[in-house]
Amino acid sequence: MSKIGERELGRLLEEAEIVTAEKYEELLAKQKESQKDIEQILSEEGLITPDELGLLTSMQQEVSFVGLGEYKIEPRVLKLIPVEKARELHVMPIGIFNDVLVVAVADPTDDRLIDDLKAKVGMPIDPVQADPAEIEEFISLNYKTGGDIEKEVSHIAMTLTSEAKKQRMGGGEDLAADSPIARTVDMLVVQAANDKASDIHIEPQEDRLRIRYRIDGILHEVMSLPLDVHPPLVSRMKIMAGMNIADRRRPQDGQFSIEADGKQVDVRAATTDTVHGEKMVLRLLDKSVALLSLTELGFLPHDLQRFEKLLHAPHGMILLSGPTGSGKTTTLYSALGQLNRDERNIMTIEDPVEYHFNDISQIQTNVQAGMTFAGGLKALMRLDPDVILVGEIRDDETAGIAIQAALTGHLVLSSIHANDAVGVVYRLMDLKVEPFLIASSLLGVVAQRMVRRVCTHCKKAMPAPPAEREIYEKELKEKRKEFFYGKGCSICANTGYRGRTGVHELLTVTEEMRRLILSNANSTEIKAQAVKDGMVPMWRNAMLKVKQGTTTPYEALRNVASISDI
Numbered sequence: 421m422s423k424i425g426e427r428e429l430g431r432l433l434e435e436a437e438i439v440t441a442e443k444y445e446e447l448l449a450k451q452k453e454s455q456k457d458i459e460q461i462l463s464e465e466g467l468i469t470p471d472e473l474g475l476l477t478s479m480q481q482e483v484s485f486v487g488l489g490e491y492k493i494e495p496r497v498l499k500l501i502p503v504e505k506a507r508e509l510h511v512m513p514i515g516i517f518n519d520v521l522v523v524a525v526a527d528p529t530d531d532r533l534i535d536d537l538k539a540k541v542g543m544p545i546d547p548v549q550a551d552p553a554e555i556e557e558f559i560s561l562n563y564k565t566g567g568d569i570e571k572e573v574s575h576i577a578m579t580l581t582s583e584a585k586k587q588r589m590g591g592g593e594d595l596a597a598d599s600p601i602a603r604t605v606d607m608l609v610v611q612a613a614n615d616k617a618s619d620i621h622i623e624p625q626e627d628r629l630r631i632r633y634r635i636d637g638i639l640h641e642v643m644s645l646p647l648d649v650h651p652p653l654v655s656r657m658k659i660m661a662g663m664n665i666a667d668r669r670r671p672q673d674g675q676f677s678i679e680a681d682g683k684q685v686d687v688r689a690a691t692t693d694t695v696h697g698e699k700m701v702l703r704l705l706d707k708s709v710a711l712l713s714l715t716e717l718g719f720l721p722h723d724l725q726r727f728e729k730l731l732h733a734p735h736g737m738i739l740l741s742g743p744t745g746s747g748k749t750t751t752l753y754s755a756l757g758q759l760n761r762d763e764r765n766i767m768t769i770e771d772p773v774e775y776h777f778n779d780i781s782q783i784q785t786n787v788q789a790g791m792t793f794a795g796g797l798k799a800l801m802r803l804d805p806d807v808i809l810v811g812e813i814r815d816d817e818t819a820g821i822a823i824q825a826a827l828t829g830h831l832v833l834s835s836i837h838a839n840d841a842v843g844v845v846y847r848l849m850d851l852k853v854e855p856f857l858i859a860s861s862l863l864g865v866v867a868q869r870m871v872r873r874v875c876t877h878c879k880k881a882m883p884a885p886p887a888e889r890e891i892y893e894k895e896l897k898e899k900r901k902e903f904f905y906g907k908g909c910s911i912c913a914n915t916g917y918r919g920r921t922g923v924h925e926l927l928t929v930t931e932e933m934r935r936l937i938l939s940n941a942n943s944t945e946i947k948a949q950a951v952k953d954g955m956v957p958m959w960r961n962a963m964l965k966v967k968q969g970t971t972t973p974y975e976a977l978r979n980v981a982s983i984s985d986i
Contacts, residue, residue: 429458438468488512488524488550488558492910497521500541503563509533512555512562519543524550524558560614561910601652605660606678609687611642612704613680615913618745619704622657624650624697635913636872636920637745637979654691654698661689669693675772688772705774714754717747718921718970720961726926726954727866731755736863737826739813741838741847747870747922748835749774752809755833756780759807768809769796785811794818801825810834819851826861839982840958841867841927842947845937859934865927867958871965871975872917875906879969882907888973891981895963904969921970923980925958 430444439447447465451458462468497513500521506512511533512524521543525533528547537545608631612620617633624630629645645653655665661674673690688703714724730738738755740748753775760766760780771785771793781803783796791799793810794817800808801821813819813836826832838847844865848858881902884892893899906916927950929937936946951957956964962976 433462433468488514488554488911493562498563500543501537503559505540506559506563507556509536510552510555511537512550512558514548517546520546522546522548524548524555526550526552526555557911561913599656601649601656604649604653605656609678609685609702609704610680612702613683613685615642617704620702622650622654622700622702624694624699626696629653636915636917637870638872638915640913650697654700657689657700657702658691661687663689663691668698686774711757711775712750712754714758717751717754718965719924720956720964722954723924723926723956723961726928727755727864728758730864730928731759731831733831733863735826735829735831737822737832737834737861738863739844739865740833740835741841741844741865741867742835742869743837745870746868747920748868749811751866751868751922752833752835753777756807756809759831764806765804766807766809767800767803767805768811769793769800770809770811792818794821797821797825801830805830807831807833812836813851816852819848819853823853823857823861827857838867841865841925841955842943842950843867844927845946846943855937855940859929859937862929864929866924867927868922868924869958869962869979870920871923871962871971871979873919873921873970874904874972875909875912875916875918877911877918878907878909878916879904880907884973888977891977892963892966892973895960896967903966903972905972917975921965923958923962923965923976925955925961927955928953 430439430441430448433439433444434441447458447461451461456464493514497515501511501513501523510526514522514524516522521537521541523537523545525547526549527533528549534545534547608620612633615633615635617635618637619634621632621634621639622629623632624647627647629647629650630641631643631645632639632641634640657676658665658672658674660676660678662676663672663674671690671692673688675686675688677684677686679685686705688705689700690703691698691700693699714728719727740751742748756766756768756777760777762779765781766777766779767781767783769783769785769791773782773784776782783791783800785791785793785796793812793814797808797810797818798821808822808825808830810818810822810832811834813822813834822832822834836844836847838844844867845858845862848862849855882905883901884903888903889900892903906912906918908914908916912918927933930949930953933946933949933953936949947955947957958980959976959982962971962980963973965971966973966976
């Protein structure tokens, strides 16, 4: 251990009555067997959190332990320790007080580290202890590439000025891998990955080039660049994505990969022509992000138990519904992660393959080669699968083949576009699937949306606006004057939100539900039966998450509410 010896830590934990000496010996044995840090073992056992452990050891070492979320870092402070040095040493400068630089470190007793920092910045250092994971997160959040991009853009501007004549003739862009424009593209993607953005929007306006990141489902403008930068920037990304740079009128799409701070990020690119020039949107798929378990997706305990029961079925079809960006693929992948066993042959047909599994055969659609969802599904049926994942049911043919697969001994998982769980039944009918086939094959439907989580670093109970109190009271029949909101901090970029969670409704096909489907019952009757069978409607699910303090009424209104709900 770097901060404190294992035996000394055991003594501290015993004095704090957190563990007994015998229990600590068991934990040490487990730690040696698993090759994990003792801090990680303690956290996994639920005995002490990293923050609590840091506070305990900092008290013993008589140094301050800080939570970094409360600090707003000034640019002049960040300039004292470059991002490369901060990452190398795992340190985060916080502020300057009385001509002393306060720096967050994992181990304040490391004299060699402190001396190195003093020599680097040329001023006294006051080390304070912080959670190592929070230090890394804070480095990514606070060291922005905006200034570096501006330097590269100035180089581009000089090149454009010196080669203006060539530019007017349609050439002259320096698109080499080590050019300023290439470095600008790399910085845009790296910063977006660090900010946990899902998309980058590159939008030419009348007098500027607007760059926006979509973070937690919301678009944020991050910088504004000169319009002259637009043609070479888009051309560089089109080359990387395998597009035709000469064709600027027709929509195109492609993909490329880039390394962002040691992580591999796959990028899907799409362009279209606008009145001010080509707009490009980049979708980021971070391959280093761990696959979420079902318990981390936001299911209520009651719904989680019912969904896991569906996954234990030997055959039938389970469908996920919701709009684009509602987390359907994440839920499907989490379900596959639970189903992945040596005794099962699991195969998928996807567009695109967003996450690679070990021991699962995954197929990427290729329309030009004739590999559509329907064609791929036909091929999978001849390869002795137990579980089949179809990325999306888009047409009559795919729907029909998926139904047949479910009826012939396979467990089929897929997504489909519908507004709610009940709507999936009627969407299948629109795709010419007979009611008796739906009743025979469909096991259940999960409809879902995503809402932003209240930032846990600045979360506080605050008075709620009357409109938010009203919708909450209408649904849950209880009065509240306050809800949990985020005040805004550096961790959440002053938005009050950090991360997202799912809001679900789960319809299971019971015997009574089958009878209603066979009799062509209307949606009101089917929804009433679904609720009777245990379905918690999506709007109520959202209000229960408001009650827990997970999200806010505003977020529920923005993402979940229908006219009937309000």
